[in-house]
Structures are given as structure tokens and as C-alpha cells.
Amino acid sequence: MLRHCFFIFSFLCFNITYGQQPKETSQDSTQKKAFIRHLGNGYLPTKYFNFDLRYLIKFNQYEGVRTGLGGTTNQNFSKNLKFHGYTVYGFRDDQFKFSAATSIRLAPKTNTWINLSYTDDLQETGSTTFLTDGRFFQFFEPRLLNIDLFHQHITKSFSIEHQLFRQVNTKTEFSVSKIKPTYTYNFNSNGTSLSNFRISMAKIAFQWSPFSEFNRTEEGFKEVQSGYPKFTLQYSKSLKNVFESNFNFSKIDFKAIQKFIKTEDNYTEITLVSGLANGDVSLTHLYHAYPNNITKETILQRFSVAGLNSFETMYFNEFFSDKFVTFQLKRAFKPFLISERFKPQLVLITRYALGDMESPERHENITFNSLKKGYTESGIELNKLLFGFGLSFTYRYGAYYLPSFADNIALKFTFNVSL
Known part of the structure; x- marks a missing residue:
């Protein structure tokens, strides 16, 4: 199947590159800029349909190689109607996953859309996404390589996007989900153990x-x-007995980003993320602090790729919380101009996480720690050493320092490429 996907990708690139002859130089230049912009956003454009490169190939510890095709209709198809979706296959779990959605624009001036979707896929346990977060594309996702704790979900959703004011974007969603953890886990809800x-x-x-x-x-x-700064606030409410829903809980999540920019590559960035969950909340909808360290014996065995905003020395599934806050400080210095092609960049990073769990005994067949003592790590990155790759070194210290010195160290690749 990998060979077939590579063939399809090559065929599409050939058609886009050679299937249309430019009429004039300026038009050719405009088309090239548009193509690069689409590619930088993770799309391979055709006349009526843009293929989504996020679904072409990925890897994680549960599915192994995950490959497929996805995309969305573009404005040449319609300015007020979109169809989008994807189909993927995991080789290790031998399962297909898919999503199908449609969007209708009601008011162009306020960019108001209504969206309907049906998704049958996996989601990382303990992860939280904000509805208003824009599309984010990486050539590959570093954290995804090592994630092994997923839950299956079949979700039907209805949402409305609306630009409330020029600087304020909103999104409202109602969803109904069937959830099944892929790992051995039960949640004790009022004396009833649910899997x-x-x-x-x-x-x-x-x-x-x-x-x-x-x-x-x-x-x-x-x-x-x-x-900057930018602020995001999200409120979630689970409604018990509505469409046979099992739980009644609420969540409030907040994110703030401040960036002090001298030049594009010379800046200081501060990121604050917090969350609070109250009620009957299973582990699937609680919080981790975006760990990115695999449980292996030696430093070299743990050698992988560093994430953009993840805790590099924190082991996967080590901590879960129903209330948490993380603080990250990143200082990126002006790249060293060694030559026109060799411009490595030094980045200093400090991360801090604080959290707690009220009733950990309700989460059965799984063990984890809390963050109530405060978790600290600091590190250094030397980026763009060769073809966008660099190196990072991160050290874990403070209350959660581990007895073995080597277990507190994370040595990893970094990868930074922009189009």
C-alpha cells in the first residue's frame, strides 16, 4: 500500500507541474507562489480539490505506519460549500479510519460557517485541542512517533464558526461520541466500572x-x-443522559502566547496553558502535559525527535491531572552567519508544569503520578545544522528528579523547515 500511495503522490505532482502550461511569466510566478503557499500549509492543490499531506504517511506506537489520503474541495469548486475528509489505514492494528465532513458558508463578511462531520478514528488520551486553533502542518510530527495511549472514538458533530469581531474568532460545537480505550482501563463512575x-x-x-x-x-x-499577546478560552460541558451520555462534567481551558520579536529569527516566546476539569471525567478527557520521552533504559535508546512545545524529559503516561498549568519560556537567538547555507541557531528553553488529581483511584488498571510538586526542565537547542536538522539537550531537575542521573537527560534531534 505504501508503494501505491507513493505512485499516486508522484502522479499528482506530475499532473500539477506539467499538466498546465503557463500563459505568461507573471502568471507563472503567481502560480508558483500560490503552489508554495499551499504546500507550506500541507496541501497539494489541483483545480477543484486540494490533497491534504497530513494523511499521506505517519507513524505511532499503536498503529505503526499510518497512511492514507485526504483533502478538501477548494474555491474553484465553490466559495460557499466545502466537502472534506480522509481515509487512513494502520498497519500494526490492521484498521481503517476515516472522516467525512461538509461545510456551508452562511455569511462571507463574518466568515460564518456551519459544519457537519462524522469521524471514526483514534485520539491520544489526555490531549486537549482548542476549537479555534488554526490549521497547523509539520512535515512529520515528532511526538506522534512515540505515542502509545490512544482511544477509539466514533464522533458525530455539528459546529458553527463565526468572526465575532475583527480580533475575536469563535467556534461552537456539539458532538456525540462513542469511546473505547485501546488499552486496559476502567473508569469507576458512582460505583459502576465502565470500559x-x-x-x-x-x-x-x-x-x-x-x-x-x-x-x-x-x-x-x-x-x-x-x-501579541494572543488569548484562547474554551468551555466544555458533557451532558449526562443526552443521547445516552454516561458522564456529567465540565472543563475550562485557557492558553496565552506572548512573543517579543526583534527579528523573525530573534525572539522571546512565553506560553501559558491551563485546564480545569470537574465532575465524572474519564482519563480520556483529562490532561497530560505533552510529554515526549519514551521509557527506555539508556539515553541513546530514548534518542528521537524533539517536539515544538512538549516536555522532552517527561515520560509518556507518567503524569495525568484534572487541573494543571504549564509555563514555557523560549529564547531564540539570531542565527550564526557562518556561510550563506550554514546558519545554525541557538535556542534556550525552560518549562514548568503544576497539576493534581482529586480521585486517582477511580481510574482503574492504570498507574500514574500527579504534578502537585511542580515539574521543571531546561534545555538547549542548536537548530538547522544540516538540512533543517539540529540537536537538543534537556535536563530534568527539581521535585521530580529521578534517582538515576541518565534518566533525567533527553538528547534528541530537532527539525525546522519552512517554505
Whole structure:
């Protein structure tokens, strides 16, 4: 199947590159810029349909190699109607996953869309995403390589996106999910031990960018220049007995990003993320602190790829919380101009996490620690040494320092490429 996907990808590239002859030089230049912009966002464009490169090939510890195809119709197809989705296959778990969705634009000026979707896929346990987060694409996702704790979910959702003000974007969603952990786990809810759950969830999210600049386009307001700080607030409510939902709980999540920029490559970035869950919350919907360290005996066995905002010395599934806050400070210095092609960059990083769990005994057949003593790590990155690759060294210290010195060290690749 990998060979077939490579053939399809090559065929599409050939058609896009040679299937249309440019009429003039300026048009050719415009088309090339548009193509590079789409590619940088993770799309391979054709006339009516943009293929989504995020689904082409990935790897994780549960599925092994995960490969497939996905994409969305573009504006040449319709400016007010979109069809999008994907189909993927995991070789290790021998399962197909898919998603199908449609979106209808109601008001171009406020970029108001209604969305309907059906998804049958996996999700990392303890992960939280904000509805208003924009699309993010990496050539490969470093953390994904080592994740092994997933839950299956079949989710039907209805959502509305709306640009409330020029600097305020909102999204509201209602979803119904059937959830089954892929690992041995039971949640004790009022004396009943459950291994499968139904969750009906209502969410609303606000993203405020008070210092960003926006222009009105045919697609609504578009951010043309990022300003900082940026704030995101999201409230989630699970509704018990609505469409046979098992749990009644609420969550509130907050994220703030501040960036002090001297030049594009010379900046200081501060990121604060927090979450609070209250009620009957299974492990699937609690919080981890985005760990990125695999449980292996030696440093070299743990050698992998560093993430962008993950805790590199924190082991996967080591901590879970129902309330937490993380703080990250990143100082990126101006690249060293050794030659036109060799410009390594030094980055200093400090991360801190604090959290707790009220009733850990309700989570059965799984063990984990809390973060109530405060978790600290600091590190150094030397990026863009060769073809976008670099090296990182991170050290774990403080209350959760481990007895063996080597277990507190993470040595990894970094990967930074931009189009």
C-alpha cells in the first residue's frame, strides 16, 4: 500500500507541474507562489480539490505506519460549500479510519460557517485541542512517533464558526461520541466500572488577538500580521443522559502566547496553558502535559525527535491531572552567519508544569503520578545544522528528579523547515 500511495503522490505532482502550461511569466510566478503557499500549509492543490499531506504517511506506537489520503474541495469548486475528509489505514492494528465532513458558508463578511462531520478514528488520551486553533502542518510530527495511549472514538458533530469581531474568532460545537480505550482501563463512575463510554459534549471557544492586523477578503477577515499577546478560552460541558451520555462534567481551558520579536529569527516566546476539569471525567478527557520521552533504559535508546512545545524529559503516561498549568519560556537567538547555507541557531528553553488529581483511584488498571510538586526542565537547542536538522539537550531537575542521573537527560534531534 505504501508503494501505491507513493505512485499516486508522484502522479499528482506530475499532473500539477506539467499538466498546465503557463500563459505568461507573471502568471507563472503567481502560480508558483500560490503552489508554495499551499504546500507550506500541507496541501497539494489541483483545480477543484486540494490533497491534504497530513494523511499521506505517519507513524505511532499503536498503529505503526499510518497512511492514507485526504483533502478538501477548494474555491474553484465553490466559495460557499466545502466537502472534506480522509481515509487512513494502520498497519500494526490492521484498521481503517476515516472522516467525512461538509461545510456551508452562511455569511462571507463574518466568515460564518456551519459544519457537519462524522469521524471514526483514534485520539491520544489526555490531549486537549482548542476549537479555534488554526490549521497547523509539520512535515512529520515528532511526538506522534512515540505515542502509545490512544482511544477509539466514533464522533458525530455539528459546529458553527463565526468572526465575532475583527480580533475575536469563535467556534461552537456539539458532538456525540462513542469511546473505547485501546488499552486496559476502567473508569469507576458512582460505583459502576465502565470500559466503554458515550459522551455528549457542548463546547464554545473564543480566540482574541487584540494586536493582530486583519484585512477583509472574499473569505472573511484574514490575519495579515500577527500581534501579541494572543488569548484562547474554551468551555466544555458533557451532558449526562443526552443521547445516552454516561458522564456529567465540565472543563475550562485557557492558553496565552506572548512573543517579543526583534527579528523573525530573534525572539522571546512565553506560553501559558491551563485546564480545569470537574465532575465524572474519564482519563480520556483529562490532561497530560505533552510529554515526549519514551521509557527506555539508556539515553541513546530514548534518542528521537524533539517536539515544538512538549516536555522532552517527561515520560509518556507518567503524569495525568484534572487541573494543571504549564509555563514555557523560549529564547531564540539570531542565527550564526557562518556561510550563506550554514546558519545554525541557538535556542534556550525552560518549562514548568503544576497539576493534581482529586480521585486517582477511580481510574482503574492504570498507574500514574500527579504534578502537585511542580515539574521543571531546561534545555538547549542548536537548530538547522544540516538540512533543517539540529540537536537538543534537556535536563530534568527539581521535585521530580529521578534517582538515576541518565534518566533525567533527553538528547534528541530537532527539525525546522519552512517554505
